[in-house]
Amino acid sequence: MAQTTKTPTAAPPGDLPPTRQNFVDLVKAAEWGLVGGATATFVSAIGMVPDFDGRTLIDPFLTLGYLVLFLVPFAFGYMAARPLPTLEGQEPVRVGPKNVLAGAIAGTVTGLVLFVPTLVAVNFNLRSVFVNLSPAMADTLTLGQSLGVGLLLLVVLCLVAGAMGAGVNVIPARWRVPVMTGLLWVLTVGLLEDLATQLLRGLNLDALVGVFFAPGGGLKPAGAIIVFVLVFSLQLVFQRRPPGLKARYQALDQSERRRWTIILIAATAVIVYLIPIVLGGFMSEILDLVGIYLLMALGLNIVIGFAGLLDLGYVAFFAVGAYMTAVLTSPGSPALTPELTFWAALPFVVLAAALSGVLVGTPVLRMRGDYLAIVTLGFGEIARILFLSDWFDPVFGGAQGITQIPSPSIGPFEINTPPQFFYPIIVMVFVAAYISWALANSRIGRAWNAIREDEPIAEALGVNIVTAKLSAFVVGAALASFAGALFASKIGAVFPNSFSIIVSIIVLVIIIVGGMGNLAGVAVGALVIVGLPQLLREFDEYRFLLYGALLIFMMLAKPEGIIPSRRRVAELHQEEMSQDAWLTAEPESELDEARTTPATAKD
Amino acid sequence: MVAEQGTPKRLHFDFVGAVLWLVRILAILAVVIGAFVSLTSGRLSAAAWLNFIVIGIGQGAIYALIALGYTMVYGVLGFINFAHGEVFMSGAMVGAFAANSLAQAGMWNSSPILSILIVLLIAMATSTLVALLLERVAYRRLRNAPRLIPLITSIGASFFIQYAFLGLFGAQTRTYPALSILDGFISVAGLNIRYADIMVIGAAVVMMVGLYTFVERTKAGRALRAVAEDKEIAALMGVNVNRVIVLTFAVGGAMAGAAALLFGVVFRTVFFFSGFLFGIKAFTAAVLGGIGNIVGAMLGGLTLGIFESVGPSLVLTGLGIPSAHQLKDVVAFLALVLVLIFKPTGLLGERLSEERA
Numbered sequence: 001m002a003q004t005t006k007t008p009t010a011a012p013p014g015d016l017p018p019t020r021q022n023f024v025d026l027v028k029a030a031e032w033g034l035v036g037g038a039t040a041t042f043v044s045a046i047g048m049v050p051d052f053d054g055r056t057l058i059d060p061f062l063t064l065g066y067l068v069l070f071l072v073p074f075a076f077g078y079m080a081a082r083p084l085p086t087l088e089g090q091e092p093v094r095v096g097p098k099n100v101l102a103g104a105i106a107g108t109v110t111g112l113v114l115f116v117p118t119l120v121a122v123n124f125n126l127r128s129v130f131v132n133l134s135p136a137m138a139d140t141l142t143l144g145q146s147l148g149v150g151l152l153l154l155v156v157l158c159l160v161a162g163a164m165g166a167g168v169n170v171i172p173a174r175w176r177v178p179v180m181t182g183l184l185w186v187l188t189v190g191l192l193e194d195l196a197t198q199l200l201r202g203l204n205l206d207a208l209v210g211v212f213f214a215p216g217g218g219l220k221p222a223g224a225i226i227v228f229v230l231v232f233s234l235q236l237v238f239q240r241r242p243p244g245l246k247a248r249y250q251a252l253d254q255s256e257r258r259r260w261t262i263i264l265i266a267a268t269a270v271i272v273y274l275i276p277i278v279l280g281g282f283m284s285e286i287l288d289l290v291g292i293y294l295l296m297a298l299g300l301n302i303v304i305g306f307a308g309l310l311d312l313g314y315v316a317f318f319a320v321g322a323y324m325t326a327v328l329t330s331p332g333s334p335a336l337t338p339e340l341t342f343w344a345a346l347p348f349v350v351l352a353a354a355l356s357g358v359l360v361g362t363p364v365l366r367m368r369g370d371y372l373a374i375v376t377l378g379f380g381e382i383a384r385i386l387f388l389s390d391w392f393d394p395v396f397g398g399a400q401g402i403t404q405i406p407s408p409s410i411g412p413f414e415i416n417t418p419p420q421f422f423y424p425i426i427v428m429v430f431v432a433a434y435i436s437w438a439l440a441n442s443r444i445g446r447a448w449n450a451i452r453e454d455e456p457i458a459e460a461l462g463v464n465i466v467t468a469k470l471s472a473f474v475v476g477a478a479l480a481s482f483a484g485a486l487f488a489s490k491i492g493a494v495f496p497n498s499f500s501i502i503v504s505i506i507v508l509v510i511i512i513v514g515g516m517g518n519l520a521g522v523a524v525g526a527l528v529i530v531g532l533p534q535l536l537r538e539f540d541e542y543r544f545l546l547y548g549a550l551l552i553f554m555m556l557a558k559p560e561g562i563i564p565s566r567r568r569v570a571e572l573h574q575e576e577m578s579q580d581a582w583l584t585a586e587p588e589s590e591l592d593e594a595r596t597t598p599a600t601a602k603d
Numbered sequence: 604m605v606a607e608q609g610t611p612k613r614l615h616f617d618f619v620g621a622v623l624w625l626v627r628i629l630a631i632l633a634v635v636i637g638a639f640v641s642l643t644s645g646r647l648s649a650a651a652w653l654n655f656i657v658i659g660i661g662q663g664a665i666y667a668l669i670a671l672g673y674t675m676v677y678g679v680l681g682f683i684n685f686a687h688g689e690v691f692m693s694g695a696m697v698g699a700f701a702a703n704s705l706a707q708a709g710m711w712n713s714s715p716i717l718s719i720l721i722v723l724l725i726a727m728a729t730s731t732l733v734a735l736l737l738e739r740v741a742y743r744r745l746r747n748a749p750r751l752i753p754l755i756t757s758i759g760a761s762f763f764i765q766y767a768f769l770g771l772f773g774a775q776t777r778t779y780p781a782l783s784i785l786d787g788f789i790s791v792a793g794l795n796i797r798y799a800d801i802m803v804i805g806a807a808v809v810m811m812v813g814l815y816t817f818v819e820r821t822k823a824g825r826a827l828r829a830v831a832e833d834k835e836i837a838a839l840m841g842v843n844v845n846r847v848i849v850l851t852f853a854v855g856g857a858m859a860g861a862a863a864l865l866f867g868v869v870f871r872t873v874f875f876f877s878g879f880l881f882g883i884k885a886f887t888a889a890v891l892g893g894i895g896n897i898v899g900a901m902l903g904g905l906t907l908g909i910f911e912s913v914g915p916s917l918v919l920t921g922l923g924i925p926s927a928h929q930l931k932d933v934v935a936f937l938a939l940v941l942v943l944i945f946k947p948t949g950l951l952g953e954r955l956s957e958e959r960a
Contacts, residue, residue: 378939386930
């Protein structure tokens, strides 16, 4: 009966299934399980599970490989057991054991599907085609047991994972957030073990390392429990929103506010000064890379996030910055050897980048969004091929690139180790963030907003499209050239292959995941997208796969990013709001609300 | 006199317009001077130039087949399916495995036509499957989203498919076994036309004529054209829009699969990144011919193939640029940029209304 009914959400209002309470579609759950099985098979067949098995999260129990594997039945169990959405004017749907059953079914089916790759890998040798369908993979999937026992164990564990995923729907909302945050923190701490131990050591808390982490890597079970309990109770206590610090800051009067601002800036400066010292060389290296990408992301955020111009050739400006620095400062550059210092070269570098911004920006000004994307992509590739070509070999050194780029120095201090490089990079990042913030609230920032939302109307209202778009390109190019200059002098050499399309895509992923148009979002995005894969070396092989998946996922689920700007949400969900309004029971009032929401959000 | 009486045109310096004119003049000058120098220097004989053109047509026929996928999706859904190059690559990759196992069984050279047909079917099926999965998983939910969202999704999908293939099949280059019946050439009026080029051009013509007939003469084709024109009204007329969109992806994928086989038989090597550049070039071909226009895609593919094959040695060497063959891709990208700047509707794009162009 209930099983055969179509997905209830698609049913028009007024035609709701009679048993709204606890309506769970078990056939649908099995279908979710099949999709989950396909996903888990894919994850195993690309080699992720055995590769990630090397990193222990919680000492004897959980490795990253199994986390990835069992996350699949967990997620699909959650999907299968989702209760019906609560509709306007109706009781919220009650959830119960039947939801958990659905999750368990989805998990079991996922586990059963996983038999296929396991048995194939055990019985046939297809490694000349599927390179990762190896006995090692089968061994991981059967948890190191004999085939029969292993497969049974696999199904049981998948069942449990599915039921646990379903359980997320069942636990009351009050407990759900603390439990999930606690689990998330345990996994994060386990995953970022290197960072955590380095932090503890840097703070002279060596004793704690032994308490939390096992000698062979991973959290000790006790450590995991401590982390969980700590986060869980903190979440429970602070479940209400934290006190409005920002509002209180704004309520202060002039002189007091100034005092607090100075204190804040001083505190930030001290923290920034301490970061590389506490984190040490390796972590600073990662942070430098994050900073360089963050600088680029801030620039691209102006072009895409503010002005709405999807520039896929952004790496060209980065390359111009790097190559200009190389040509102007390096004694090893083939032509033009004024051998300026880094700081003396910087104005010329920015000027060159700004010019290239105008050069790229002008022809594409009248193009529509998606054509602009492809043409800028073309420009990016043209730039790389030209830097690589024999034609410009006398200036840019062709495939050999330019080496011997000197390090910058401040007064007598030469900046050449990763912790030292952190300071110029972070200063540039703050400058770029300030520029972005100031521009966003300026006349030109409002012009960008207008163009992004509706170009013809903006033009009709007197916004100068040419100036606005070109200035977006120029500012974006200038910031990218800063990043390029720092990159070149940090590495000490430039090669054309450092500037492939993939750099543009990484920067795009950063701002899309973080949240277009939002500075905090971009910073978080850079940390997650660039920093994490550096910390977790296992990810290196799969990072582009994950970037692609992230782009798709973000566009489908949350196009405004994890830390969205309010305006973006309003822009991107306008359509949905009116659709939701159409679906709900009381069309009149809802429609009004949908109409007014975007308008109020734009204030 | 009369001219002065009309509303005086406000003197207003159009910066963008001026720059675009400058680019136009420079582009034309570069082509004319380069071609003139090359042709008068007598570096290559007329037959050599014609050979370049024949090779270009062979390459262009493959571009054209891939371009069909871009153009059909664009015509129906109005967005650039950036991942279409990967649809092509997937067919070529799986086709390579099929071809190699046929070669191991000894069929590849003993009954070449049959084995090519088998591999063709496998490549087409793979590409179609990938295209349909893309549509179902990534694009279906974005039909009414702002235009850049499906584009960004497709960029993500493109990278996802590339690296999924890297994970599944490894990073090494896969090769097609050599096909002995394609060795050799026929000579027509001093021109050496390779059998491979003849096969590619012949196969492409057959595919395109088939597709053209399908779109113009069958009921499903009429539904497709109706949906491309106006989805809502087509739905009101009883067309199953959803099914037509799926059909569009399927046909585009099948064409990419056919292109993949031809590519595999002629170029013989494929790896996970092969689809990227080919995809962008095929997109260029689609734009060149006028995106959304099926005949345009064919024309654009051939034009781009000839540009790419003739351009470097004709124009660039003529301008005194060393190692012009390195800049083959630059020629293709420049062609794209110039077409989009000066004639965004492409060669045959006159049917496209302003807002879509």
